Amino acid sequence: MTAEVHVALRGVGKSFSRAESSDVVHALGPIDLELRKGEFFAVVGPSGCGKSTMLELIAGLTSATSGSVEFEGASIAGRIPDGVGVVFQEDACFPWMTIRDNIDFGLKRAKLDAVERRDRVDRAIAMMGLSGFAESYPAQLSGGMRQRVCIARTLVMKPRLILLDEPFGALDQQTRLLMGDELLKLWRLSGATVFLITHALDEAAMLADRIGVMSARPGRLLDVIETGWPKERDSRIVEDPRFGEITARLWRSLREESMKSMGAAGASS
Amino acid sequence: MTRAGLWRIALVTGFAGAIEVLCLTGTIDKITMQAPHRMLVDLAKMIASGSMNAAIAKTLTNAVLAFLPAIAVGILTAVALFPFKRVRNVLDPLFATYYAIPVFAFYPLLIVMLGLGDAPQILLGFMLAVVAVIINTLNGLDRVPRVLIKTARVNRMGPLATAFGVMLPSAAPYVLTGVKLAVAYSLIGIIGAEFIMSRGGMGYEISFAYNNFDNAIMYPLILLILVVSIGVNTLLGLWEKRLMLRKSGR
Ligand SMILES: Nc1ncnc2c1ncn2[C@@H]1O[C@H](COP(=O)(O)OP(=O)(O)OP(=O)(O)O)[C@@H](O)[C@H]1O
Ligand SMILES: [Mg+2]
Numbered sequence: 024m025t026a027e028v029h030v031a032l033r034g035v036g037k038s039f040s041r042a043e044s045s046d047v048v049h050a051l052g053p054i055d056l057e058l059r060k061g062e063f064f065a066v067v068g069p070s071g072c073g074k075s076t077m078l079e080l081i082a083g084l085t086s087a088t089s090g091s092v093e094f095e096g097a098s099i100a101g102r103i104p105d106g107v108g109v110v111f112q113e114d115a116c117f118p119w120m121t122i123r124d125n126i127d128f129g130l131k132r133a134k135l136d137a138v139e140r141r142d143r144v145d146r147a148i149a150m151m152g153l154s155g156f157a158e159s160y161p162a163q164l165s166g167g168m169r170q171r172v173c174i175a176r177t178l179v180m181k182p183r184l185i186l187l188d189e190p191f192g193a194l195d196q197q198t199r200l201l202m203g204d205e206l207l208k209l210w211r212l213s214g215a216t217v218f219l220i221t222h223a224l225d226e227a228a229m230l231a232d233r234i235g236v237m238s239a240r241p242g243r244l245l246d247v248i249e250t251g252w253p254k255e256r257d258s259r260i261v262e263d264p265r266f267g268e269i270t271a272r273l274w275r276s277l278r279e280e281s282m283k284s285m286g287a288a289g290a291s292s
Numbered sequence: 293m294t295r296a297g298l299w300r301i302a303l304v305t306g307f308a309g310a311i312e313v314l315c316l317t318g319t320i321d322k323i324t325m326q327a328p329h330r331m332l333v334d335l336a337k338m339i340a341s342g343s344m345n346a347a348i349a350k351t352l353t354n355a356v357l358a359f360l361p362a363i364a365v366g367i368l369t370a371v372a373l374f375p376f377k378r379v380r381n382v383l384d385p386l387f388a389t390y391y392a393i394p395v396f397a398f399y400p401l402l403i404v405m406l407g408l409g410d411a412p413q414i415l416l417g418f419m420l421a422v423v424a425v426i427i428n429t430l431n432g433l434d435r436v437p438r439v440l441i442k443t444a445r446v447n448r449m450g451p452l453a454t455a456f457g458v459m460l461p462s463a464a465p466y467v468l469t470g471v472k473l474a475v476a477y478s479l480i481g482i483i484g485a486e487f488i489m490s491r492g493g494m495g496y497e498i499s500f501a502y503n504n505f506d507n508a509i510m511y512p513l514i515l516l517i518l519v520v521s522i523g524v525n526t527l528l529g530l531w532e533k534r535l536m537l538r539k540s541g542r
Contacts, residue, residue, distance in 0.1 A: 108446075
């Protein structure tokens with residue numbers, strides 16, 4: 024495949040200095056990775072290995088300590104690029120706004136016309152299974168529903184690059200599979216590049232074109248697995264024997280790393 | 293009405309009833325205090341005759357002139373200070389000890405500087421109120437979830453849009469606490485200042501009536517002040533409740 028490079032991370036590393044002491048936490052990298060335009064890329068890795076940090080670097084929310092991040096050929100360096108949508112790991116709904124206003128937030132700021140906005144929001148509400156909750160407030164919804172509001176809020180902006188940080192973390196397994204199907208459908212329709220962080224190996228195996236496996240902190244890419252799925256796919260591929268092989272391979276790479284990060288946590292406490 | 297609410301009403305009526313009985317039986321003599329029912333009658337007469345209208349208008353106008361700027365200046369100061377960690381490290385302890393200072397001690401100085409008009413009274417009310425708004429707004433801003441600020445950044449919002457579009461709405465319950473305190477403090481400041489030295493207003497009239505043993509004016513005025521401040525606070529409380537109902541989703 025010689026698809027166009029959409030996002031490029033070159034030797035990207037990130038360290039955090041603690042406010043009260045002089046010691047530095049090396050959180051990530053160095054990472055070298057190229058995301059192809061229009062691909063679905065998933066990242067799995069042990070907790071605390073720097074996945075969210077990597078996402079924030081690509082989104083321009085934080086700048087790299089070393090190396091460079093490029094989006095559509097231009098360096099990001101801590102600026103927020105246009106055309107990038109982010110769904111965060113935490114609940115990012117605005118509690119003082121209705122679900123409709125939450126989803127409409129970015130569209131309103133972009134000064135789109137009212138009819139177009141209403142249309143996009145209505146479709147997102149229907150697609151995310153939030154019909155009947157448009158005028159509710161986030162506190163009236165379950166955690167999984169709120170996460171879907173955040174996904175909808177990002178998708179209505181039609182970003183060219185979608186960054187998702189464990190967006191289905193608060194969902195049950197069945198809803199998770201169905202949301203995966205919706206995400207695949209949306210990805211095919213929009214042609215956007217998707218970067219998905221997940222802790223569910225089966226989710227990565229089912230959704231992605233390629234899966235990056237990260238080491239324990241400081242996170243590096245241990246392995247990048249091509250799944251070779253056809254573009255037209257859905258959750259039924261879990262019955263494919265290759266699905267089992269991919270999941271098994273992911274687990275082989277991750278088992279040792281996860282034990283390392285658990286051990287490190289145990290030793291430091 | 294909730295059970296607690298009924299108990300509260302019972303408590304207040306019981307207290308008023310007890311004073312009523314003590315006054316009627318002469319345990320509390322007439323020169324010390326009037327029976328509560330007389331206060332109500334006198335208050336009704338006072339309002340009907342309009343004899344105190346000027347004083348009431350002056351005090352309430354000055355209170356509004358103190359607390360509206362206190363709210364605006366307080367919120368803007370907090371928003372401006374919030375990003376500067378070092379400045380806040382210096383100022384936060386000062387804000388915390390601010391209410392240990394008896395601001396009234398500066399009243400004579402304010403009169404010397406501003407003259408014996410309404411200005412020193414309004415300034416005193418403002419000074420008492422503004423810091424409560426600053427402290428509570430900063431407290432609320434400190435608690436805005438980081439992910440909401442990140443969401444604003446991803447939406448390419450500037451610092452001003454973020455402050456007014458995301459951070460202040462998120463901090464609204466805390467800001468409202470500051471606003472409620474500001475209402476009470478500005479009234480205290482104005483009436484206290486009128487009491488000490490002024491040429492009019494409810495505080496002045498109470499003090500004047502007190503010096504002339506005129507209970508038929510003093511007690512109804514005290515009652516009126518209670519009614520006004522409790523009334524304003526109840527209104528703000530109802531508004532707050534509506535905001536909170538939304539947030540907690542019931
Ligand atoms: N703002 C920060 N200041 C200091 N250290 C940080 C900061 N953000 C993250 N870290 C550290 O960087 C490391 C990586 O954090 P990150 O949130 O990227 O992990 P993660 O892979 O997303 O974990 P999880 O799967 O649990 O979400 C952690 O050790 C964390 O303590
Ligand atoms: Mg994370």
